[in-house]
Amino acid sequence: xxxxxxxxxxxxxxxxxxxxxxxxxxxxxxxxxxxxxxxxxxxxxxxxxxxxxxxxxxxxxxxxxxxxxxxxxxxxxxxxxxxxxxxxxxxxxxxxxxxxxxxxxxxxxxxxxxxxxxxxxxxxxxxxxxxxxxxxxxxxxxxxxxxxxxxxxxxxxxxxxxxxxxxxxxxxxxxxxxxxxxxxxxxxxxxxxxxxxxxxxxxxxxxxxxxxxxxxxxxxxxxxxxxxxxxxxxxxxxxxxxxxxxxxxxxxx
Amino acid sequence: xxxxxxxxxxxxxxxxxxxxxxxxxxxxxxxxxxxxxxxxxxxxxxxxxxxxxxxxxxxxxxxxxxxxxxxxxxxxxxxxxxxxxxxxxxxxxxxxxxxxxxxxxxxxxxxxxxxxxxxxxxxxxxxxxxxxxxxxxxxxxxxxxxxxxxxxxxxxxxxxxxxxxxxxxxxxxxxxxxxxxxxxxxxxxxxxxxxxxxxxxxxxxxxxxxxxxxxxxxxxxxxxxxxxxxxxxxxxxxxxxxxxxxxxxxxxx
DNA sequence: ATCTATTGTATCAAAATGATACAATAATGC
DNA sequence: GCATTATTGTATCATTTTGATACAATAGAT
Numbered sequence: 001x002x003x004x005x006x007x008x009x010x011x012x013x014x015x016x017x018x019x020x021x022x023x024x025x026x027x028x029x030x031x032x033x034x035x036x037x038x039x040x041x042x043x044x045x046x047x048x049x050x051x052x053x054x055x056x057x058x059x060x061x062x063x064x065x066x067x068x069x070x071x072x073x074x075x076x077x078x079x080x081x082x083x084x085x086x087x088x089x090x091x092x093x094x095x096x097x098x099x100x101x102x103x104x105x106x107x108x109x110x111x112x113x114x115x116x117x118x119x120x121x122x123x124x125x126x127x128x129x130x131x132x133x134x135x136x137x138x139x140x141x142x143x144x145x146x147x148x149x150x151x152x153x154x155x156x157x158x159x160x161x162x163x164x165x166x167x168x169x170x171x172x173x174x175x176x177x178x179x180x181x182x183x184x185x186x187x188x189x190x191x192x193x194x195x196x197x198x199x200x201x202x203x204x205x206x207x208x209x210x211x212x213x214x215x216x217x218x219x220x221x222x223x224x225x226x227x228x229x230x231x232x233x234x235x236x237x238x239x240x241x242x243x244x245x246x247x248x249x250x251x252x253x
Numbered sequence: 254x255x256x257x258x259x260x261x262x263x264x265x266x267x268x269x270x271x272x273x274x275x276x277x278x279x280x281x282x283x284x285x286x287x288x289x290x291x292x293x294x295x296x297x298x299x300x301x302x303x304x305x306x307x308x309x310x311x312x313x314x315x316x317x318x319x320x321x322x323x324x325x326x327x328x329x330x331x332x333x334x335x336x337x338x339x340x341x342x343x344x345x346x347x348x349x350x351x352x353x354x355x356x357x358x359x360x361x362x363x364x365x366x367x368x369x370x371x372x373x374x375x376x377x378x379x380x381x382x383x384x385x386x387x388x389x390x391x392x393x394x395x396x397x398x399x400x401x402x403x404x405x406x407x408x409x410x411x412x413x414x415x416x417x418x419x420x421x422x423x424x425x426x427x428x429x430x431x432x433x434x435x436x437x438x439x440x441x442x443x444x445x446x447x448x449x450x451x452x453x454x455x456x457x458x459x460x461x462x463x464x465x466x467x468x469x470x471x472x473x474x475x476x477x478x479x480x481x482x483x484x485x486x487x488x489x490x491x492x493x494x495x496x497x498x499x500x501x502x503x504x505x506x
Numbered sequence: 507a508t509c510t511a512t513t514g515t516a517t518c519a520a521a522a523t524g525a526t527a528c529a530a531t532a533a534t535g536c
Numbered sequence: 537g538c539a540t541t542a543t544t545g546t547a548t549c550a551t552t553t554t555g556a557t558a559c560a561a562t563a564g565a566t
Contacts, residue, residue, distance in 0.1 A: 030283045031350075031382050071350025071382060095348040095384045097284075097324025129284050129324060129384070131348045181434075199513085218555065220514075240564030241512035452544085471524065473545075478522095493533030494543035509566070515559090522553070531544075536537100 012053060016149050023123050027064035032128045033075050034062040034096075034168070036175035037083065039139030040192040043201075044157045045208040047172060048082070048144065049164065051152035058154070058162045060171065062130070075133045082153070084143040089136040089191040093178040096167055097129035134175040136191035158208070176209070183209055187228060190249035196232060198244040199223065265306065269402050276376050280317035285381045286328050287315040287349075287421065289428035290336065292392030293445040296454075297410045298461040300425060301335070301397065302417065304405035311407070311415045313424065315383070328386045335406070337396040342389040342444040346431040349420055350382035387428040389444035411461070429462070436462055440481060443502035449485060451497040452476065 037048040049058035063078040065071060072092070079088050144153035156162060158176060161169065182188045189205055203219050223229060230250040234243045290301040302311035316331035318324060325345070332341050397406035409415060411429060414422065435441045442458055456472050476482060483503035487496045 028283050028380065028382070030281050065350070065382070067380070068352060070352050071348070074350075092348060095324065095345060097318070097327075097384065099321060099323050127281065127320070129281070129318070129382075131350065131382070215555070216513085217515080217557085222554090236563085238564080239512080240510070240562095242514080242562035244513060468524070469544085470526085470546080475523090489532085491533080492543080493541070495531035495545080497544060507566100510564090511562100513560105513562075515561100517558075518556085520553100520555075522551100524551070525549085527546105527548075529544105529546085531542100533542095534540075536539085 012149065012151060015147070019149075020123055023064065026066060028067055029126060030128060032062055032064055032130045033071070033078055034060045034130050034132045034171060035075060035079055035082075035090075036060060036132065036134040036172055037079065037142075038134060038136050038175075038179065038192060039142065039155055040205050040208065041139050041155070043204040043208065044159075045176075045205075046139065046155040047158055047161065048142070049154055049156055049162065050082075050146070050150040051154065052165060053149050054151060056163060057165045058156075058168075059150075059165050060168045071131060075131070079133075079135055081147065082145055083135075083137060084145060085137055085141060089188065090133050091135075091178070091182065091188075092131065092133050094132045094171065094174050095129060096132060096171060098167070099127065130171075132171050132175065134179060136179075136188055138192065138194055140194055159211075180209055187226070187249075187251070193249070196246045196248050198235060198246060200244060202247070265402065265404060268400070272402075273376055276317065279319060281320055282379060283381060285315055285317055285383045286324070286331055287313040287383050287385045287424060288328060288332055288335075288343075289313060289385065289387040289425055290332065290395075291387060291389050291428075291432065291445060292395065292408055293458050293461065294392050294408070296457040296461065297412075298429075298445075298458075299392065299408040300411055300414065301395070302407060302409055302415065303335075303399070303403040304407065305418060306402050307404060309416060310418045311409075311421075312403075312418045313421045324384060328384070332386075332388050334400065335398055336390060337398060338390055338394060342441065343386050344388075344431070344435065344441075345384065345386050347385045347424065347427050348382060349385060349424060351420070352380065383424075385424050385428065387432060389432075389441055391445065391447055393447055433462055440479070440502075440504070446502075449499045449501050451488060451499060453497060455500070 039046040039048065048061060050061055051057070052059050061078060061082045063074070063081070065074040069077070072090075075090060075092070076088065079090065080086070139155065146153050158172075161172065164172075179188065183206065189202065189209070192205060193201065199220050200216075202223060203214060203216065206219065207214055228249060228251055230248045232246040232248055235246045236243045292299040292301065301314060303314055304310070305312050314331060314335045316327065316334070318327040322330070325343075328343060328345070329341065332343065333339070392408065399406050411425075414425065417425075432441065436459065442455065442462070445458060446454065452473050453469075455476060456467060456469065459472065460467055481502060481504055483501045485499040485501055488499045489496045
């Protein structure tokens with residue numbers, strides 16, 4: 001569900017002010033977490049992005065690490081805050097730490113402009129090394145939540161991304177590359193689908209991840225040979241052709 | 254060459270004192286870099302480790318990131334400081350950031366004991382998130398260099414590692430797993446060998462990385478089919494059997 | 507009843523992999 | 537010298553995997 005959630009200007013400014021006052025006491029300085037949340041709907045691979053304030057720019061869902069919190073726990077917490085999901089498939093794939101993370105200064109200036117004053121905390125101005133995770137979610141179960149400086153939560157087609165801040169475009173591409181590598185090896189695909197699915201849906205998912213067409217009959221043969229699919233009753237979908245079987249992912253049958 | 258370099262107690266204490274005085278001004282707090290340096294000799298895969306002070310514990314070569322330095326540049330600098338090599342094959346593979354990075358407190362206590370006093374800087378006591386890289390080097394060209402708190406630089410067989418501090422054992426195993434994945438895909442193996450090598454040497458390298466025996470004839474067929482090996486003159490090695498060819502790695506012939 | 511689009515399965519060729527055989531070579535021992 | 541031994545380079549065959557195509561079954565549209 002491409003739920004869109006817009007918050008008011010006043011609430012936005014207030015949220016930022018509050019964050020800046022408490023952040024240095026709560027979080028590690030210098031290290032952040034960014035997550036590339038993948039979803040799949042309408043046969044397309046999607047990424048969840050946040051609109052940065054009232055600007056036309058988007059960013060990856062991210063956050064900071066509490067001073068007494070494990071890195072992986074931080075990633076999970078940030079993800080849960082944003083999607084309200086439990087049991088999320090999460091993989092760390094890259095850490096971004098170049099000084100010039102593209103247009104970072106633009107972002108900081110925008111942040112300042114948004115709250116209409118120079119904050120006494122220099123939190124955003126400091127250098128961050130960002131540890132990046134990707135997550136695979138069943139988008140039908142996601143309930144996107146906005147917070148602090150973000151005015152909108154939106155799914156974007158991986159091939160139709162908006163303008164993003166920092167080096168987040170680079171991070172998204174690296175996430176996709178890693179997902180491609182993990183899809184077969186870790187049977188990761190099924191985290192992007194619902195409980196049941198047709199073979200065609202599964203194929204469209206693979207095609208959208210690998211960004212290329214696959215041969216239907218050979219794909220079907222390969223998936224069935226994995227031995228992890230349980231075949232359920234046929235799905236009569238009202239289309240004018242043979243009805244497909246439904247499948248369920250059944251690890252270690 | 255398993256060069257061993259031992260420095261004096263006085264020089265050691267002095268090095269630590271000096272480091273602690275200047276570190277907070279020079280380096281980012283909270284973020285460190287660790288490198289798993291792989292080498293290959295006597296048909297074994299090796300890892301370069303540093304002896305921590307006068308203790309029996311070893312650690313990975315690591316360091317900190319200068320305030321105005323890119324993350325990748327920091328990894329390269331740390332590696333060059335330790336090996337005096339240029340053009341090193343380097344891959345970032347993991348970032349370790351759990352609060353309880355195993356026996357960290359032991360290490361800190363040891364560090365304090367070594368310099369015989371509580372340092373005014375709490376540098377070592379702070380929490381670090383460590384970005385980990387692995388490097389592939391031709392060990393015949395490495396000139397291991399000791400520094401600061403380390404009293405010895407030594408190559409260890411991947412299967413005969415000493416006791417290591419922090420979570421460095423975990424990091425080494427993760428590095429090996431990643432190397433296994435990269436070996437074929439990125440033709441990474443040749444960075445571990447000298448300019449020329451025999452097919453058997455190459456096979457022993459693959460076997461030591463994958464930790465399993467390979468069938469000689471099929472391995473040879475596969476390597477030759479890659480199209481990246483240039484066959485040179487035979488190597489008369491004085492052994493009582495047919496002399497093998499030498500090969501050179503020739504990318505994009 | 508026929509047409510159309512899609513699904514499930516079968517089949518054949520081509521490529522990759524696994525297993526084995528064997529001739530060539532270079533020192534060793536007689 | 538000459539057979540012996542260990543290793544190397546290549547060939548060959550069977551098996552498995554992959555790519556490409558054919559075709560019957562189905563379910564609604566006409």
